Amino acid sequence: xxxxxWSLIKTDFNTTFGLSSIGYSIKNKKNRWQLILFGIAMLTxxxxxxxxxxxxxxxxxxYAQIGQKSMFLLSGxxxxxxxxxIFGLLYVMSKYYFSNDLAQLVPLPIKPSYIIxxxxxxxxxxxxxxxxxxxxxxxxxxxxxxxxxPLYWIYSLFLxxxxxxxxxxxxxxxxxxxxxxxxxxxxKDLIRTISAVFFIILMIYVQMKIQTLAQKSIVQGSxxxxxLIKDSNLLVKRLGVSFPxxxxxxxxxxxxxxxxxxxxxxxxxxxxxISFLLMIFLSEYLFFDGLIGNIEVSATKGRGKKIDTSExxxxxxxxLALAKKELIMLFKTPIYLINAIGxxxxxxxxxxxxxSMGGDESLSAIIxxxxxxxxxxxxxxxxxxxxxxxINCVGCxxxxxxxxxxxxxxxxxxxxxxQIIGRVLSSLGVQGLGIIALLVSSIFIVKLDIVSIVLIIxxxxxxxxxxxxxxxxxxxxxxxxxxxxxxxxxxxxxxxLISLGAGTLYLGGLVLLVINIIxxxxxxxxxxxxxxxxxxxxxxxxxxxxxxxxxxxxxxx
Amino acid sequence: xxxxxxxxxxxxxxxxxxxxxxxxxxxxxxxxxxxGPNGAGxxxxxxxxxGLLKPDEGVITxxxxxxxxxxxKAKSMISYVPDNPEIYDRLKGIEYLNFIADMYGxxxxxxxxxxxxxxxxxxIKDAVGDIIASYSHGMKQKLVLTSAxxxxxxxxxxxxxxxxxxxxxxxxxxxxxxxMCDEGRIVFFSTHVxxxxxRLCDRIAIINKGKIIAMGTMEELRSHAExxxxxxxxFLELTE
Numbered sequence: 001x002x003x004x005x006w007s008l009i010k011t012d013f014n015t016t017f018g019l020s021s022i023g024y025s026i027k028n029k030k031n032r033w034q035l036i037l038f039g040i041a042m043l044t045x046x047x048x049x050x051x052x053x054x055x056x057x058x059x060x061x062x063y064a065q066i067g068q069k070s071m072f073l074l075s076g077x078x079x080x081x082x083x084x085x086i087f088g089l090l091y092v093m094s095k096y097y098f099s100n101d102l103a104q105l106v107p108l109p110i111k112p113s114y115i116i117x118x119x120x121x122x123x124x125x126x127x128x129x130x131x132x133x134x135x136x137x138x139x140x141x142x143x144x145x146x147x148x149x150p151l152y153w154i155y156s157l158f159l160x161x162x163x164x165x166x167x168x169x170x171x172x173x174x175x176x177x178x179x180x181x182x183x184x185x186x187x188k189d190l191i192r193t194i195s196a197v198f199f200i201i202l203m204i205y206v207q208m209k210i211q212t213l214a215q216k217s218i219v220q221g222s223x224x225x226x227x228l229i230k231d232s233n234l235l236v237k238r239l240g241v242s243f244p245x246x247x248x249x250x251x252x253x254x255x256x257x258x259x260x261x262x263x264x265x266x267x268x269x270x271x272x273x274i275s276f277l278l279m280i281f282l283s284e285y286l287f288f289d290g291l292i293g294n295i296e297v298s299a300t301k302g303r304g305k306k307i308d309t310s311e312x313x314x315x316x317x318x319x320l321a322l323a324k325k326e327l328i329m330l331f332k333t334p335i336y337l338i339n340a341i342g343x344x345x346x347x348x349x350x351x352x353x354x355x356s357m358g359g360d361e362s363l364s365a366i367i368x369x370x371x372x373x374x375x376x377x378x379x380x381x382x383x384x385x386x387x388x389x390x391i392n393c394v395g396c397x398x399x400x401x402x403x404x405x406x407x408x409x410x411x412x413x414x415x416x417x418x419q420i421i422g423r424v425l426s427s428l429g430v431q432g433l434g435i436i437a438l439l440v441s442s443i444f445i446v447k448l449d450i451v452s453i454v455l456i457i458x459x460x461x462x463x464x465x466x467x468x469x470x471x472x473x474x475x476x477x478x479x480x481x482x483x484x485x486x487x488x489x490x491x492x493x494x495x496x497l498i499s500l501g502a503g504t505l506y507l508g509g510l511v512l513l514v515i516n517i518i519x520x521x522x523x524x525x526x527x528x529x530x531x532x533x534x535x536x537x538x539x540x541x542x543x544x545x546x547x548x549x550x551x552x553x554x555x556x557x
Numbered sequence: 558x559x560x561x562x563x564x565x566x567x568x569x570x571x572x573x574x575x576x577x578x579x580x581x582x583x584x585x586x587x588x589x590x591x592x593g594p595n596g597a598g599x600x601x602x603x604x605x606x607x608g609l610l611k612p613d614e615g616v617i618t619x620x621x622x623x624x625x626x627x628x629x630k631a632k633s634m635i636s637y638v639p640d641n642p643e644i645y646d647r648l649k650g651i652e653y654l655n656f657i658a659d660m661y662g663x664x665x666x667x668x669x670x671x672x673x674x675x676x677x678x679x680x681i682k683d684a685v686g687d688i689i690a691s692y693s694h695g696m697k698q699k700l701v702l703t704s705a706x707x708x709x710x711x712x713x714x715x716x717x718x719x720x721x722x723x724x725x726x727x728x729x730x731x732x733x734x735x736x737m738c739d740e741g742r743i744v745f746f747s748t749h750v751x752x753x754x755x756r757l758c759d760r761i762a763i764i765n766k767g768k769i770i771a772m773g774t775m776e777e778l779r780s781h782a783e784x785x786x787x788x789x790x791x792f793l794e795l796t797e
Contacts, residue, residue, distance in 0.1 A: 314655075314665060321659035325648065332647040332688070404643035411607045412660040413632035554611050554625065 004110060008118035013125070015101065015484070047505070053137045060141050069146065070233045070254035076138025077159075077246035080131045081167045087130050087491075088123070088164075088171030089200065094335050094487035095119050096172070097179055097291060101484060112287040113280045120172065120276075126492065127164035135160060142253070152256045155265055159249045165272035166245045169279045176283060179290025193334050197342040204350055210242040245271060318414060322422025327429050329401065330394065335486040336401070344392045344434030351384070352441040375523035378452040381438060382530070383511060385460030388434045389467030390503035393496050394427035396471025399479040400489040406481050410556075416549050420472070420542060427468040428461055435460055455527060462534040469541035470506060471499040476545070476552050506537075559583040559606070559712055559743055564615035566601055575601045576612075577767035583745060583760075585711075586738050590758035591747040594796050598767040599747040600640065603716050606745075607637040619712055633661065636710035640717040640747075642701040650685030650692070654704050661708035668707065675703040678729050694721045702730065713737055715746040719753055731757055755788040765796045 063072045096119055105115050139156045142148070178199070182192045233254060241247070248268040255261040316324065330336045390396070402409055409419070435457055442448060448456070475495045483489050490496070510533065514526060521529075561581040567574050576598040583589045593599050604610035606617055608628055617624040624631040645653060658668045676682040679699040689697065698721045705713065713734070719727050734744045734757065748754050754761055755775060762772040771778055771791075778791050 315663075315668070316655070316659045318660055318662070321656055325645065325652070325656050328652065329645060329647050405645055407609055407637075407639060408644065408657075410609055411632060411635070411637045412657070413629045414660050415629060554608075554628070557610055 005114055005117060008105075008110070008114055009121045012101075012118050012122045049133070053141075056137050057141055057145075060145060064145075068233075069142065070250050073138060073142055073253050074246060074250035076135050076142075077163070077249040078243055080134040080138075080163060081243055081246050083134060084127050084131050084164045085167035085171050086200065086203070088127065088168045089175060089196070090335075090338060090491060091123050091126060091487070092168070092171050092175045093179075093196070093338075094485055095123055096175065096287070098335060098487070099485035102291065106288075106291070111284065113283045116172070116283040116287055117280055120168065120279075123168060124164055127168055131163050132160070135163060139253070148253075148256065151261075152253060155252050155256050155261065158265060158269065159252060162269050162272045163249070166275055167243075169272075169275040172279050173282060176286040176290060180286050182290075193337045193342070196338055197346060200342075201346060201349055317418075319418040319422035319425065322414070322418060323425035323429065326394075326398070326423060326426035330426065330430065333486050335490055339490045340392050340394050340430055341433060344388050344430055345437040347388060347391060348384070348434065348438035348441050351438075352444055375526075376518075377446055377448070378455050379514060379518075379523075379526070381442065381448075381452075381456045382459045382463060383507065385431065385435055385438065385456060386463030386467055386510075387503070387507055388438075389427065389431055389464030390471060390499060390507075392427065392430050392434065393471070393490060393499075394430050395423070395468030396475050396495045396499035397489050397493055398423045398426075398472055399475045400481065400483075400493050400495060401486070402479070403481055403483055403486075403489060406479070406556075410553055416546050416553075419549055420469075420545050423472060424465055424468050428464060431461060431464045459527065459530055459534070462531055462538070466506065466534060466537040466541055467503050469538060469545055470502050471495070472545055473541065473548060474499045474502065476548050479552075479556070481556075558585060558618075558620060559745065560616075560618045561602075561606070562616045562618075564602070564605060564612045564617065566598075566605060566610065566612050574767045576605070579615075579764070579767075579769055581762065581769075581772075583743050585741045585743055587759045588734055588738050588744045588757055589746075590754035590761040591745065591764065592749075592751070592754055592761060592792060593747075593764040597764045597796075599764060600716055601767075602764070603637075603714055603745075603747060606712075607635055607714055608632060633708070634711040636705035636708060636713050638698075638701050638705050638715040638718055640720065642697050644689055644697060644701060646690035647688060649688050650681065650700050653689060653700065654685065654707065657704040658707045663707050671707050672703070675706055678733075679703060679726055695723055695726070698722055699726055706733070710742065712743045712745065715744075717748060718746055719748065719750055751788045751792060761788070763792060763795055770795050 059075070060069070060072045063069050096116065102115075139160070143152055143156070178196070179192070182195060233251060245268055248264045248271075252261050252264040252268060255264070330340050399406070439448070439453060439456070478495065480489055480493050480495065510530070514530070517529075518526065559581065560583075561579055564576055564579045565574055566576040579598075579602060581589075591599050591602070601610060605612045606624065608624060608631070611625060619631050619634050622631045622634070645656075648656070654672060655668075663671075676685060679702065681696055681699050681703070684692065684696060685700075689700065692700065698718075702718070718730060722730065731753070734746075737744055738759070758775075760772065760774055761778060762769050763778075764770070771781065773781075775788065778788070781791075
């Protein structure tokens with residue numbers, strides 16, 4: 001039995017992270033050059049990260065001033081675990097239910113729990129990539145500023161090791177129930193995707209509701225200040241209720257010298273192990289039920305409505321046909337739908353929710369009180385839409401998503417210009433949905449006049465063009481074509497991360513520029529300047545892309 | 558006219574030539590069979606002709622157009638059917654066909670005529686409204702064949718085209734290949750099935766370890782072999 005599990009885990013590791021193919025790549029000279037380039041690109045992410053860590057350090061000082069240092073740790077564990085959970089939902093969905101190896105695994109004489117167990121193990125590794133960059137700065141800042149001893153660091157090691165377990169188990173169970181009970185009807189892909197998007201929004205809503213309620217209950221108590229001084233872990237105990245494991249982790253480290261630290265550590269690890277076993281147990285009953293319907297594809301086999309070739313066969317310009325094909329693929333592949341389209345719709349809604357729920361400090365109140373010029377809000381919205389142009393991942397995965405079908409693009413007589421325009425258009429199509437989501441949800445916070453709306457649409461779309469192109473440049477330099485699970489082309493694709501870094505630099509530069517000149521010029525001049533910059537950079541990037549695509553289409557093997 | 562001049566390709570660091578100094582001249586109106594054992598370099602050669610793999614050395618031209626210098630012009634003359642067609646499985650059959658036709662710029666009338674004819678011929682007319690993920694291997698193969706025939710290619714390249722086709726479709730495909738030759742086009746295909754090559758091809762080349770070891774009509778091949786019987790015997794003798 002152990003041999004089976006071990007072999008499953010090994011194979012899954014190898015296929016997921018492409019260990020065998022990495023070895024092969026390193027031996028190949030041309031690929032080695034690509035690896036170096038990739039390393040340089042990764043470096044572009046460092047400035048943003050350094051900035052983030054810097055601001056964390058000042059966050060620690062604030063908590064230290066009010067005598068609630070442990071709250072700093074809680075923030076770290078809470079954000080790491082919530083992020084693991086949210087990513088977990090997407091990872092679990094694609095890894096358990098949409099990966100191609102299932103067709104080979106399911107017929108083998110192995111229990112569902114083995115399959116789930118081995119897939120869980122690989123997901124843990126992916127989740128460390130999510131959790132480590134977040135939790136490490138928190139632990140290191142707290143530990144070094146507080147001058148903690150060896151026990152602190154030993155406890156930290158255990159906490160980091162077990163950190164993703166509980167949220168990932170929770171995500172697994174939620175997804176398994178979800179898949180079992182949505183396994184209905186011919187359009188189940190669509191039903192599932194839409195309900196998944198709603199579910200994630202709901203989860204975030206509930207999380208924030210709990211947070212605000214907890215905050216209010218603390219402040220409302222008349223003896224608040226007294227108890228704040230008496231109990232240095234007060235905030236952690238009150239605010240940690242939204243996700244208890246994060247609370248246990250924070251208390252472990254904050255009290256590492258007393259017995260309560262050890263107890264909390266044991267609870268943290270114990271709950272992780274027990275919840276894992278519970279999930280394995282549940283998988284025996286849940287996994288196959290959600291799965292079976294997923295492998296079958298509904299086909300009418302001629303019993304459906306007859307296709308009239310004359311009706312459907314109309315000519316379309318190549319770039320439009322390409323954009324249409326891209327959009328159909330984005331909408332019909334659940335993983336792409338959740339990540340790209342779900343993303344651009346969810347982000348604006350979350351933005352609005354965080355601001356309309358914060359009570360007195362909501363954005364709308366600030367805007368009214370301070371009488372912020374409507375131009376600033378318009379600029380903010382334009383920046384947000386432009387950022388979505390990178391977050392939607394359409395540009396930076398456009399070639400990777402072709403996968404094994406890339407031969408089609410390379411053997412067809414498609415002009416490079418059409419390749420670029422078509423793919424940019426597909427990204428703009430997705431952006432259109434994001435703009436609608438932003439405008440509709442912003443109604444709840446601010447009143448935008450028609451001029452602002454037009455400006456947001458035009459400048460937002462213009463700004464999305466260079467953002468998409470930056471992603472495309474990175475993707476064509478190292479397209480990830482050899483995948484068996486669309487998730488790999490999307491969220492497990494490092495091109496996404498690199499593009500986020502490069503896009504942040506571009507957009508960050510523009511934001512700095514606008515901040516520096518906003519008092520010195522008329523706002524309409526700034527709009528004009530932004531439009532000019534967007535258009536110029538789009539043209540330059542177009543030229544760069546043209547050269548790179550022509551070259552790479554010939555060189556790739 | 559398809560011309561390959563001194564084509565070579567080496568993979569990785571191994572320095573083993575997958576294709577070694579291959580020369581071919583294929584005339585319009587010819588069905589050319591490309592034979593060889595597994596790993597002999599058939600697919601590599603085909604990929605270099607269609608623009609998927611850049612040769613290390615040599616020149617490939619179609620009607621005087623260099624495939625790697627004027628790729629757009631060359632590709633609009635070529636249709637390619639790979640051995641294991643991976644196509645966009647989230648599209649409907651008809652969406653895929655329209656996409657390909659748009660890329661080749663096939664006119665509306667032409668498109669309708671061809672679709673009516675080939676979809677009927679391959680018996681997939683009723684399936685093109687379904688998404689490709691629901692197709693069997695053979696149906697996918699037939700869809701790719703249909704898409705490859707939409708643009709009236711001057712050069713029709715097929716890698717192992719008979720694999721996965723039912724007998725009737727295989728027969729139809731052979732008829733199509735014959736007809737294309739009569740219209741003065743070039744049909745170039747690789748195969749393991751020696752009977753097909755023997756009956757269908759005007760000329761045959763046998764490739765082994767990257768080198769062409771024999772080329773000519775069936776008669777010419779027979780005259781060179783010791784045992785002047787079937788292509789199978791000649792093949793086994795040459796590739797030993």
